[in-house]
Amino acid sequence: xxxxxQWITGIIDPYYLRIIILLGINIIxxxxxxxxxxxxxxxxxxxxxxxxxxxxxxxxxxxxxGAPFWAALLAGxxxxxxxxxxxxxxALRLEGDYLAIVTIxxxxxxxxxxxxFEPGGKAVGLSGIPQQTSFTLVMITTIVVIxxxxxxLSSRIGKAMYAIRENExxxxxxxxxxxHLKVLSFVLGAFLGGLGGALYAHYMYYISPQDFDFMxxxxxxxxVVLGGLGSIPGAxxxxxxxxxLPEMLRVVAEYRMLFYxxxxxxxxxxxxxxxxxxxxxxxxxxxxREREVKxxxx
Amino acid sequence: xxxxxxxxxxxxxxxxxxxxxGYTMVYGIVQLINFAHxxxxxxxxxxxxxxxxxxxVNLGIAMVGAMAVCMVLGVLVERIAYRPLxxxxxxxxxxxxxxxxxxxxxxxxxxxxxxxxxRYPAVxxxxxxxxxxxxxxxxxxxxxxxxxxxxxxxxxxxRRTRIGKAMRACSQDLDAAALMGINVNRVxxxxxxxxxxLAAAGGVMVGVYYNAVWPYMGTMAGLKAFAAAVLGGIGSIPGAxxxxxxxxxxEIMGVAYISSSFKDAIAFGILILVLILRPQGILGEKKNxxx
Amino acid sequence: xxVLELQGVSQEFGGLRALDxxxxxxxxxxxxxxxxxxxxxxxxxxxVITGIYPPTEGRLIFQDQPIAALSSHKVARLxxxxxxxxxxLFNRLSVIDNVKxxxxxxxxxxxxxxxxxxxxxxxxxxxxxxxxxALIDMMGLYAKRMEYAQSLSxxxxxxxxxxxxxxxxxxxxxxxxxAAGMNSSEKLELMDLIWKIRDDMQLTILLVEHDMxxxxxxxxxxxxxxxxxxIAEGDPDAIKRDPRVIQSYLGxxx
Numbered sequence: 001x002x003x004x005x006q007w008i009t010g011i012i013d014p015y016y017l018r019i020i021i022l023l024g025i026n027i028i029x030x031x032x033x034x035x036x037x038x039x040x041x042x043x044x045x046x047x048x049x050x051x052x053x054x055x056x057x058x059x060x061x062x063x064x065x066g067a068p069f070w071a072a073l074l075a076g077x078x079x080x081x082x083x084x085x086x087x088x089x090x091a092l093r094l095e096g097d098y099l100a101i102v103t104i105x106x107x108x109x110x111x112x113x114x115x116x117f118e119p120g121g122k123a124v125g126l127s128g129i130p131q132q133t134s135f136t137l138v139m140i141t142t143i144v145v146i147x148x149x150x151x152x153l154s155s156r157i158g159k160a161m162y163a164i165r166e167n168e169x170x171x172x173x174x175x176x177x178x179x180h181l182k183v184l185s186f187v188l189g190a191f192l193g194g195l196g197g198a199l200y201a202h203y204m205y206y207i208s209p210q211d212f213d214f215m216x217x218x219x220x221x222x223x224v225v226l227g228g229l230g231s232i233p234g235a236x237x238x239x240x241x242x243x244x245l246p247e248m249l250r251v252v253a254e255y256r257m258l259f260y261x262x263x264x265x266x267x268x269x270x271x272x273x274x275x276x277x278x279x280x281x282x283x284x285x286x287x288x289r290e291r292e293v294k295x296x297x298x
Numbered sequence: 299x300x301x302x303x304x305x306x307x308x309x310x311x312x313x314x315x316x317x318x319x320g321y322t323m324v325y326g327i328v329q330l331i332n333f334a335h336x337x338x339x340x341x342x343x344x345x346x347x348x349x350x351x352x353x354x355v356n357l358g359i360a361m362v363g364a365m366a367v368c369m370v371l372g373v374l375v376e377r378i379a380y381r382p383l384x385x386x387x388x389x390x391x392x393x394x395x396x397x398x399x400x401x402x403x404x405x406x407x408x409x410x411x412x413x414x415x416x417r418y419p420a421v422x423x424x425x426x427x428x429x430x431x432x433x434x435x436x437x438x439x440x441x442x443x444x445x446x447x448x449x450x451x452x453x454x455x456x457r458r459t460r461i462g463k464a465m466r467a468c469s470q471d472l473d474a475a476a477l478m479g480i481n482v483n484r485v486x487x488x489x490x491x492x493x494x495x496l497a498a499a500g501g502v503m504v505g506v507y508y509n510a511v512w513p514y515m516g517t518m519a520g521l522k523a524f525a526a527a528v529l530g531g532i533g534s535i536p537g538a539x540x541x542x543x544x545x546x547x548x549e550i551m552g553v554a555y556i557s558s559s560f561k562d563a564i565a566f567g568i569l570i571l572v573l574i575l576r577p578q579g580i581l582g583e584k585k586n587x588x589x
Numbered sequence: 590x591x592v593l594e595l596q597g598v599s600q601e602f603g604g605l606r607a608l609d610x611x612x613x614x615x616x617x618x619x620x621x622x623x624x625x626x627x628x629x630x631x632x633x634x635x636x637v638i639t640g641i642y643p644p645t646e647g648r649l650i651f652q653d654q655p656i657a658a659l660s661s662h663k664v665a666r667l668x669x670x671x672x673x674x675x676x677x678l679f680n681r682l683s684v685i686d687n688v689k690x691x692x693x694x695x696x697x698x699x700x701x702x703x704x705x706x707x708x709x710x711x712x713x714x715x716x717x718x719x720x721x722x723a724l725i726d727m728m729g730l731y732a733k734r735m736e737y738a739q740s741l742s743x744x745x746x747x748x749x750x751x752x753x754x755x756x757x758x759x760x761x762x763x764x765x766x767x768a769a770g771m772n773s774s775e776k777l778e779l780m781d782l783i784w785k786i787r788d789d790m791q792l793t794i795l796l797v798e799h800d801m802x803x804x805x806x807x808x809x810x811x812x813x814x815x816x817x818x819x820i821a822e823g824d825p826d827a828i829k830r831d832p833r834v835i836q837s838y839l840g841x842x843x
Contacts, residue, residue, distance in 0.1 A: 043390055045397075090574050098573055100331065100393060101528065104521060105566030112563040148704050155703035155710065156717070159682065159690040166679035172661035173639055173671050174691035175757050179660075184700070214517065218397065225394055230681075257405040264398025269382045272391040 005136045017135055019247055021203055024138035025196050026239040030223040031149045031232070032192025037221065038229040039153060040185035041165030043100040046087075046107030047193050047220045050080040052212035053110060054194025055201035056120050059129045062202070064119065069132040073198045080194020081187050083110075088186030092179050107217055114209040125208025126201075133203035141199065145192060150232055152188075161185055162230060193220075215257070222260055226267060228274030237276060302432045303554045304547060309438045309507070311546020312445035316500035317523030318530070318538040319452065320372075320493025326469035326533035327489055328384065333396040334375050335497060336520015337403035340513065342368045342498025343505035344407060347416055357440070361502045365495040372494025373487050375399050381483070400517070408513035415512040418505055437507045444503065448496055449539055456535060461488050469533065518562060522549075525569035531579030540580060592617045592761055592793045593638070593669075598647030598657075600630075600637055600817075607633045609817040610647065615761070615810075620787060620794045622808030624801075624828075626837070629814040631797040632674055635763050638795075639671050640664040652760065666694055670759035672750040674766045674797075680739035684730055684749055687738050688721040691756040717756075724752045728782075744775055751782075755790065762786070764796040768803050776800065780807050805829065813837075 009017060033047045058076030061067045067075075087106050094102060114120050121127075152158045163171040164178050172178050201207045223242050228234025246256050267274065317339050324332045345367045346360040355363070379399040383392045426435040456462040464485045467475040476482045504519070505511040522545065530541025545565055552564040572579065591614040600608040608630045615621045623631050637644045640661040649657040656664050665671075679687050698710040725734050728748040733741060738749060747767060754762055767783070768776050780803060787794055798804045804811065805825040813821040813834050821831045828834055 037390075041390065043393065090570065093577055094573060098528065098577065101521075101524060102570050102573055105525070105570050108521070108566050109563045109570075112560055116557075116559045151704050151706065152700075156690060156692075156698070156713070157700060157703050159686050162682055162686075163679045163690050166681055167677045169641065169661075170673065170677035170679065171690075172641075173665055173673075173677075174753060175662050175665035175694040176690070177662050177694070215401075218401065221394075221397075229390070255405075255409070257401055258409065261398045261400070261402030261405060265379045265395045265402065266398075268391045268395035268398070269379075272383070 005134050008135050012135075019243065021133065021135055021138050023240060023243040024142040025133075025199050025203070026220070026223060026243050027142050027236055028145050028199070029193050029196035029220050030227075030235040030239040031145050032189040032196070033220050034189075034224045034230065034232070034235040035149065035152070035161070035192075036185045036189030038224050038231070038235065039158065039165060040161040040182060042182055042185060044087075044103045044186070044189065045100050045214075045221060046103035046105075046110075046217050047189070048212040048214070048216035049103075049107030049110040050084060050190040050193030051197035051200065051216065051220075052107075052114060052209070053083055053190075054080040054197030055207050055212070056114060056117075056126070056197075057194070058198035059126050059201045059207060060119055062130060062132075063126065063128065069130075069202065072202070073195060076198030076201075077191045077195040080197065081191035084186040084188075084190020084193075085183060087190070088183035092182060104214065104217070107212070107214065111209050111212060114212075121208070123209065125206060125211075127206040129201050129205055129207065131203060131205050133199045138199060138203075141195070145195075146232065146236070153232065157181065157184075165230070218260070222264065225264065225274055228276035231274070231276045234274050234276035238274070299431075299554075301430075303550050305432055305434065305438065307547030307550035308543060309441050309546070310550055311526075311543035312441055313500045313504050313507075313542075314519075314523050314526045314546050315539045315542025316445055316448065316496045317519060318527040318542045319449070319535060320490075320497045321524050321527040322530070322532055322535060322538040323465070323489050323493050325527070327465065327472065327486060328380070329389075330380060330392050331396060331524060332375075332380075332490075332493075333393070333520070334379070334399040334403055335493065336516035336518075336523065337400050337407075338368050338372050338375070338494045338516070339497040339501040339504075339519055339523075340404065340407065340511075340516030341371055342494075342501030343511045343515065344411060344416075344501075344513075345498070346502035346505060347418060347511050350419060357502070357506065361444075361499050364498040364502050368494040368498035368501075369491040372490040372497075375403075376486060376490045381486075400520070404513050404516060411513060413513060415510050417509050418511065437503070441503050441507060444499065448499060452492070452496070452535065455492070461485070465489060522565045525565050528569060528579055529572050531581040534579070534581045537579055537581035544580075590617055591615055592652060593795070594648075594650040595638075596648040596650070598634075598637060598644045598649060600633055600642060601645045607817050608637065608644070611814075611817075611819050613812060613819070613822075615793060615795055618787065618791065618793055619809045620783065620796070620807050622804045622811040623795065623797045623814060624799070624804055624811060625814035628816075630817040631814055632765060633817075634814070635671060635765055635797065638664075638763065639669060662694070665757060665759075668758070668760040669763065670754035670757055670761070671763035672747070672754055672765055672767060674769065676743075676746050676750055678738040678746055678749060678753070681737055683735050684725060684738055684741070685718075685721050685734040687749060688724055688752050688756045689717045691753045692717040692720060693757055721756060724755055725749075728752045743770055747771075748782075751786070755786065758790075759792060761793045761795065764794065764798075766797055766799060768798055768800045776803055779803070783807055 029047065029051060033044060036042050036044045054076035057079040058072035061072040061075045062069065087103060090102050115123050160171065160176045161181055163176060164181060168178055219242065223238035224235050226241060227238025317335065320335050321332060324330060342364040345364040349355050349360045349363045379395045380392055383395055426433045456465060464480050467480055468482060468485045472482060526541040526545040527538045529545055530537030548568060549561065549564050553561050593615040595611050595613040597610040597612060598608055599606065599610050611634065623634065625631055636642050638649060640659050644657055648655060651667060651669060654667065656667065698713045702710040725731050728751065730745060730749060738746065741749060768779055771779060783794060784807065808825060811823065811825060811828045812819055813828060815837045820837060821828060821834045
């Protein structure tokens with residue numbers, strides 16, 4: 001694996017390498033949020049909170065405990081997943097909008113906690129984290145995550161999660177344990193958020209609470225919404241666009257958030273299901289003549 | 299000490315209440331968390347600042363000017379970002395659109411005015427008076443009196459006027475109100491206008507009181523005011539007032555007696571607890587789910 | 590032996606008594622109709638039976654088992670399927686997925702089995718696929734099995750809802766106004782379908798319906814609700830002659 005890594009770093013420009021690694025991390029986190037918000041329909045606006053928990057936990061595990069990298073990754077993801085479980089519990093009693101606020105509040109509390117957390121370096125953050133996240137590792141992890149997410153979403157559990165998004169009362173009436181699956185969607189989303197955060201920390205060398213603020217949550221949410229809620233190719237596309245575009249727009253970096261804001265409004269008005277939402281391979285492969293007969297969808 | 303903190307909490311709480319009213323009125327009618335509301339408050343603070351700096355007006359005029367501008371802005375935001383979505387898509391879409399509008403407004407202001415914190419020139423005399431053991435600043439008196447006045451005015455508007463009755467009808471049942479011949483779009487525009495004006499007044503006063511105005515001041519204030527609205531029971535106007543005051547007092551007390559570094563976490567901690575223990579808020583009514 | 594028994598079931602919403610001590614016995618393998626004017630509490634009764642609202646008072650017994658305290662999905666897993674008055678499909682799932690997702694949840698492959706594609710999971714997938722295709726075929730929706738549920742016509746959506754309810758192999762099927770919005774030939778088809786479901790699948794059907802012709806023709810037993818009370822019960826002929834029913838309901842409609 002090391003040789004592969006050396007070979008790749010030898011032929012790809014470091015600048016592009018960096019973008020690709022960050023893209024992989026973003027895809028992993030978008031996959032997670034897609035399960036919670038895109039598939040199950042539980043609006044989470046605090047994904048940066050899970051990322052932050054994963055990043056800090058893993059960084060502390062490697063820095064202070066000297067544990068191996070894989071253990072740090074696992075620990076980061078597991079701690080985030082545990083908090084996903086805690087945050088998933090109110091989801092059982094709360095409807096969409098209230099839940100959104102709870103997730104924002106959660107991420108804010110996590111941020112304030114790390115601002116005051118002595119072992120985490122308080123507001124200064126942690127530096128000197130060994131840069132163990134390699135190109136090869138990120139690529140392999142991303143592919144594995146996409147594979148298992150695909151597996152999950154095409155399984156009955158995945159379809160049941162979609163069913164909860166579409167109509168919760170009917171889902172219950174079909175025997176689906178909505179309570180159980182809503183919490184599960186939070187746990188899985190948080191797990192991937194934490195994993196992304198852990199990879200991020202071990203790539204960036206330095207983390208601080210500011211890296212995981214509300215805007216970061218919005219950035220990840222944007223990836224899922226832009227590509228298409230509930231769609232795996234959509235989340236990949238969304239993550240790709242929103243990772244590469246800011247690099248291309250670097251000259252006008254100040255306008256980035258302006259663009260993000262306008263993008264969300266325009267998307268919701270013209271394509272509320274995202275760029276790839278509602279589009280399946282099946283529809284694209286259908287013969288044209290048949291497609292023309294099909295009644296238009298609202 | 300305790301009385302002093304109580305007064306400070308009441309002052310902060312009445313500004314939360316002013317912003318919370320906008321959230322609760324809009325939510326009561328269209329069931330939308332208007333995330334851009336905090337930004338309206340921020341724009342209000344900037345318009346006030348602009349008026350004071352450019353034309354050297356007094357606080358009253360700055361406030362009225364800010365309220366007027368924000369009324370228009372609030373209605374515009376509703377027209378552009380929410381109305382096209384109303385009634386046709388999932389609950390998620392308007393929420394995300396609101397978020398987009400919020401990000402857009404704060405970034406736009408950052409581009410126009412710069413990201414640095416601006417200070418208000420002295421518009422009120424900042425002396426304070428001793429009232430027994432407590433110190434009362436003149437700005438605190440202004441905030442308490444103006445907030446009380448605006449809230450009484452709002453109560454009058456909602457209870458006694460035609461448009462107020464239409465608003466209450468719409469918050470009961472939007473479809474039925476439309477069938478009764480109420481122009482729902484107009485009522486919603488009025489609701490946004492009134493809520494925005496209250497937030498703008500709050501923005502100007504907070505800007506002067508804390509002597510700080512910056513483009514991202516609306517995000518945290520907005521989230522906390524929403525927390526206050528939920529705390530009081532979303533959709534309930536007295537609830538928003540009560541929730542705002544409660545949150546302000548609790549936050550100041552938390553800072554005074556626990557730790558100032560956890561200031562922002564306190565509001566959210568309270569909010570999450572309330573939502574879990576009593577999701578309908580202090581004054582809210584429990585609703586049965588419709589099947 | 591009754592498959593479903595209600596004993597003094599009441600439901601209150603903030604002082605309003607939507608159901609007032611209802612007693613009901615639904616016999617195995619029967620088609621049981623519930624009629625009554627709008628707001629009589631028919632849909633509320635369905636919601637109470639399926640665990641959406643726990644009843645304020647009273648006992649619900651399904652196949653010798655108390656179900657009043659159970660949550661909705663547990664009631665469904667015990668074998669009570671239902672449709673909704675205002676159709677509730679999973680709009681952005683395909684027709685076949687709408688049915689597959691409802692198939693028996695009692696013995697379902699777990700998360701790990703699904704992620705790793707263990708044999709238990711593959712077996713379950715192929716079984717539920719076959720079963721779902723058979724049900725969809727029975728409802729005449731086979732050609733549309735890959736369409737999104739939201740693109741179906743109104744009548745097709747109603748039939749898909751029935752297919753979905755049957756996917757979990759219920760022993761009791763609740764139909765909430767199945768004929769709403771149908772023309773008379775569609776209603777005739779629906780009647781045949783209800784008979785066919787009952788006979789082929791050996792289940793009991795409880796239905797709420799406004800169409801008197803349909804109710805009188807297919808129901809073996811009918812209960813009449815008015816203002817949350819049961820004012821009459823009997824076979825169709827008895828109901829047609831019942832003076833209270835004629836006064837409160839039939840007389841108004843005909």
